[in-house]
Amino acid sequence: MHPIPTRKKTNAMHYFRIIPLLLVVGLASCDVLDVEPYHSIPADQAITTRQDVQRAINGTYASLQSAGYYGRNFLVVPDLAADNLGWTGTTAGYNQIDNNSILADNVIVEGIWSSIYRMISRANTVIAQIPHIDELSMEEANAFLAELYFLRALAHFDLVRLFGDVPIRTSPVGASDAELNVPRDPVAKVYARIFEDLEFALAHIPERAPRGRASKASVLALQARTKLYYHSVSQQQAHLFGAAEAATRVIEDFGLSLAPDFASLFDGSGHNESVFEVDFNEQDRNRLAEYFFPTSLSGRREFAPTNKLYNFFPANDLRRDVSIGTDGTNFYGLKYNDIETGADNVYVIRLAEMHLIRAEANIGMNSNMELVRDDVNAIRIRAGLPGVITVSPFLLERQVRDMRQMEFAFEGHRWFDLVRTGRAIEELEGVTEAHQTLFPIPLGELLTNFHEGMVQNPGY
Numbered sequence: 001m002h003p004i005p006t007r008k009k010t011n012a013m014h015y016f017r018i019i020p021l022l023l024v025v026g027l028a029s030c031d032v033l034d035v036e037p038y039h040s041i042p043a044d045q046a047i048t049t050r051q052d053v054q055r056a057i058n059g060t061y062a063s064l065q066s067a068g069y070y071g072r073n074f075l076v077v078p079d080l081a082a083d084n085l086g087w088t089g090t091t092a093g094y095n096q097i098d099n100n101s102i103l104a105d106n107v108i109v110e111g112i113w114s115s116i117y118r119m120i121s122r123a124n125t126v127i128a129q130i131p132h133i134d135e136l137s138m139e140e141a142n143a144f145l146a147e148l149y150f151l152r153a154l155a156h157f158d159l160v161r162l163f164g165d166v167p168i169r170t171s172p173v174g175a176s177d178a179e180l181n182v183p184r185d186p187v188a189k190v191y192a193r194i195f196e197d198l199e200f201a202l203a204h205i206p207e208r209a210p211r212g213r214a215s216k217a218s219v220l221a222l223q224a225r226t227k228l229y230y231h232s233v234s235q236q237q238a239h240l241f242g243a244a245e246a247a248t249r250v251i252e253d254f255g256l257s258l259a260p261d262f263a264s265l266f267d268g269s270g271h272n273e274s275v276f277e278v279d280f281n282e283q284d285r286n287r288l289a290e291y292f293f294p295t296s297l298s299g300r301r302e303f304a305p306t307n308k309l310y311n312f313f314p315a316n317d318l319r320r321d322v323s324i325g326t327d328g329t330n331f332y333g334l335k336y337n338d339i340e341t342g343a344d345n346v347y348v349i350r351l352a353e354m355h356l357i358r359a360e361a362n363i364g365m366n367s368n369m370e371l372v373r374d375d376v377n378a379i380r381i382r383a384g385l386p387g388v389i390t391v392s393p394f395l396l397e398r399q400v401r402d403m404r405q406m407e408f409a410f411e412g413h414r415w416f417d418l419v420r421t422g423r424a425i426e427e428l429e430g431v432t433e434a435h436q437t438l439f440p441i442p443l444g445e446l447l448t449n450f451h452e453g454m455v456q457n458p459g460y
Helices: 050-065 073-080 092-098 107-132 138-163 187-204 216-234 237-253 288-292 307-312 318-323 351-364 369-382 393-407 414-420 443-448
Strands: 022-024 040-042 085-087 274-278 303-305 324-327 330-333 346-350
Touching: 050 107, 050 138, 050 274, 073 085, 073 092, 073 107, 073 303, 073 414, 085 092, 092 107, 107 138, 107 443, 138 187, 138 216, 138 414, 187 216, 216 237, 216 274, 216 346, 216 351, 216 414, 237 351, 274 351, 288 303, 303 330, 307 393, 318 324, 318 393, 346 351, 351 369, 351 393, 369 393, 393 414
Parallel strands: none
Antiparallel strands: 022 040, 085 303, 274 346, 324 330
């Protein structure tokens, strides 16, 4: 736990050598808060009032919009490295990922690493300043910290599942060698930090939040996901129980519901399925539609759905034509479709995942197969498919795997699902050795971080 201190008077790549005191927070949507975010201001001067904290937190959320993070590549790369997307454009870095032959100097991977650590750096800068804001009550301070701990937990989780051992950053990066040059921390230690941050967030975060802002349901949902993932490392059934329990709370306690039809998730219709999303608008736009759409629709089609994915959908599955468009004989991704303004919001977590996490966890515990069937059928029936009647754990496990691939296509899940369940070598033609299931540590990090514990992943 992280109690707020009594009132007394990062670095991954050394992108952060120049900002030990700077809060470089970028732009954020005004949907999140009715205050403008900071751009680049000395933290000890800028963050001195409640409104300063609000602006700084707004800027931390804005980090999620980066093209290296949920603005594009962290959604695309997990499907491109797997079998949902293939490279069809001109950016060579995507080609390496598609072929599962990634070099350490891959600019796409380097951008993911630096974008995520940039958000951690911003979060830690604000966290360090909040105890010194005298006008904040203990409750207000802890509520602000809870959001930042949630974002930091999400960032460390996204790093550990892509790279394995990674440096844990929990304080602003200063100019000393000890702060700049750090080792990679073991996976188990990274997860312990994630769980600790989420516990604090759960205790203090508001029950409800505006779109694009973390809430109690968001924290529980991330707990469910991280515990399910960590089970593949620990093999401890307690983590399956924790995943099922947290997912159940998200499903039952917050008035959320599956969107009435799958198309409404991506056409701007109102629904109540989003648990946490990244908010974009015309000022803070993404280029997802541009990168997915064909040139005939003013896009650049850098990557496209594979024939394997298209044919995997049953012909009567409503998700297929919502997810995949056709341009002559070519396919293109359709979930992000605002080619004009780039204002498509991006789901980080939605309720459908909670049903499938609970189902997978219960299968792993060989528990409550009727509930597993109901969770699977909630997803199948919404997709226009008939419900299943089986309670066989083996058959239901296959259903959960299949539903995850079709339900979350182009939402950044497929690679991680194959890796954590040990199926990457079996199902992906380009993955023939275990070392390929982790991405290389970016070369830029290795060249600028001089700690002896900053080493490359095996095989690179």
